[in-house]
Amino acid sequence: MICRWCDLLEGARPVVYEEKAYVLLAPGAGRCARNNLTLIPRSHVAVITELPAEEMTAVLAGLSKLSSLLRQAYGVDRVDIWAHPKNASRRAGHLHFHPVPKTVTGVPVNAGAVDDPLIDEVVRGMAEGMTTERIAHRRRDQRPTR
DSSP states (O other), X not given: OOOHHHHHHHSSOOEEEEOXXXXXXXXXXXXXXXXSOEEEESSOOSSGGGSOHHHHHHHHHHHHHHHHHHHHHHTOSEEEEEEEOSSTTSTTOOOXXXXXXXXXXXXXXXXXXXXXXXHHHHHHHHHHTOOHHHHHHHHXXXXXXX
């Protein structure tokens, strides 16, 4: 079975940030991630426990940092991490994550929509080690009016 995630990692791809252990894809890269970033470990594994220890540590650290930046950028109370595939038989079985900012009532925020300038700020925060305080300060100036 061909893995579309491995294909994205190897060829032309909408990568917005890269680390040795994972890549971060722009919103819209996956079918269920139209408005969310997608973090993909470089290793083709179906479940997180199959990742090499060093890569697992880097992936979890990346998810933690990304979640903090998203919480501050969008002013939400939590970020749910959706892990796919839920089982090894789903499609090609390449583990990937969607961090989904949500309000206190659990409603997903439309984070990462194409016209949302905050997604660039979050990605820049990943690359530059931007503090969450700086993101929160800029959020007031850059949030599109709805």
